[in-house]
Amino acid sequence: MSLQTKILKEIEKRPCRLKELKKRLGNDKKVQRTVEELVWRGMLREKDGAYFLTRTGDADKAFPCRLVKLGRRFGFASRLDGEGDIFIPGRSLLGAMPGDQVLVRLFDHPRVAGSQEGEVVSILEPHNTFVGEIVEAEGRLALKPDVSPDNLLYIKKSADGGARPGEKAAVEILERGDHHADHRAGVAMRFGSAEQAGHCIEALLYAAGLNRRFPEKVKAEARTLENATVQPAQIRGRLDLRDTPIFTIDSASTKDIDDAVSIERTAAGYRLGVHIADVSEYVKPGTALDGEAFQRGTSVYFGESVLPMLPRQLSNGICSLNPQEERLAFSCMMELDARGEIVRYAFAKTVIRSRVKGVYDEINALLAGQGNAELADKYAQVALQLPVLDELYRLRAARRKERGGLEIESDEAKIVLDANGRCVDVVCRERGRSEMIIEECMLLANQCAAKAARKAKAPFVYRVHEKPDAERLERLQTLLTACNVNVKFPPEGPAPRDFAQLLDATRGQPLERAIHTGVLRCMSKACYETAPKGHFGLALEDYAHFTSPIRRYPDLAIHRILSDLIAGASENTLKERYQDFAQAAADQSSAREVLAMQTERSATSCYKAEYMQARLGQEFEGVVSGVAAHGVYVELPNTVEGMLRTVEICQGEPVLTDGVRVSDPISGKSWALGDTVRVKVTRVDIALGNVDFALADAAE
Known part of the structure; x- marks a missing residue:
């Protein structure tokens, strides 16, 4: 930590006299010179012999911020009070790194009128862990951080850990200077070649604090459930649905099966059952399992891997609704009329036995009349239910269209890996009829869960999606x-x-x-809240997440609340027991969901870049998916997106028109959203998940 930062941190605690600062920090002359410089720069002010941080006056306020972006000559700090971002010139960064909590003082006269510009006056809470690629610069090892590739972190020779250029690694900043070039780091972890997506993704997980391994206490509790089976004592008091033809529908590779369905036609319409693994029976408040699940918040999926919220003994074992095995469930039983509208619903603790593990592709084939004798035999026990389920789905799809539920076309990628974990194909994941059927069944149960809690005025964790601002x-x-x-x-x-x-x-x-x-x-970004604000995108007044307690903590949280609700707990009892818990679960789950989504997105980009690495020089046809002054984004049919840099395709200064078109004033060429272009793969950065294109005709 620099002397300047130390002085500012001392004065941040309380105003200090120069004598006090010298006594605490030593080196009298250096302290005095630094204090005088800080006063001259306007960071400190002196009154009656004591030094204060400059904070008074509208133009001189200092704000706690988080540095969120760092370029070669600038940075952006996000105010912790939510009042926007502050632009910081490179000379005023004080060596701050992305993730640092900093104190920023606004400039009296920003270069752009009305904008927020300022300088870092103190680094309050440094963020010292970074991942990136080891490179050689000026004869020394350095880390090129993923979050700020333009700012190398030089590595101390005594702390290089044997790292070599071209490796993916994590470092800790050991010594901080007032400028980025003055920082010194030590290697904390080596992951392997930066040319392999798998190694880059391990670094991503490390940087995000996402651990594949569970703490020993958690593993010890999980081991007590190894090979567990449902016991007679657990069944008492539950609704016995073992004779009901219940089945699951998932991908062939799914091992954590947390939802199943049942369906029958009635005189008035339909009786639909959505049966969810009763995880709350096994993950109790106050246990190590629950504490870890709360911290993780959600399972994280990427490629063909998963970082589970719960250990495999639960997620793939006793809590997974495996076929032909007795399982404890939390069921939502719904009666729907002939138009597919919910007439009544009830929640019950149940015991079930799934008849078959349905697979999306297989059921899609059966519904399309393309099944064979083998499939007919596998699904014989639920053959009568499948067409009824499809019939109800058609009605529900019509109801969704009537109320205005949004169906946004967005392509999701399926990553195909070889035996060594390398990406060998990227294909567009298709949603068939069975995928949409299950999605609609889950929406119905989620809707009922939210409605039940709202009517009971119980503390709850709702899935909220507010209207756009x-x-x-x-x-x-x-x-x-x-x-x-x-x-x-x-x-x-x-x-x-x-x-x-x-x-x-x-x-x-x-x-x-x-x-x-x-x-x-x-x-707006969907999140978890304790107030029932509804879901704009689904056009629903009531919505929560009830159907995935194996992989989402908010679902587990509301299972606990609903369990007490159906057991007869009073409104006051529910509030006393769950008010604080619901708020904590909502806040934590929202934050962890954002982290998981960012990590999954980055991991997918690494895999896509690895796939394109083997296709350097090849040509593809794509569609312009985005435009900016610095580049034109082109998406290929397999969902891979790359960039045409305007510095390479424009002879003059590019002109951006309303965010939909980039034009070259000299050649007269332009590229607009939706245009079809033929491109050639020219550069790939697996670590950052970036793909660069050139125009195919220009590259010849």
């Missing part, structure tokens, strides 16, 4: 106008149905990708 709507309106899509939203803001009509009108059109992506970016 005015700023995002304005950006979408600009995009639509630039794309010549004549849509005007009502003054009070669009309803879900307005968006649904826009999506339908552009489906199958050249601009479908651009418009659907624009609508998606316009949406």
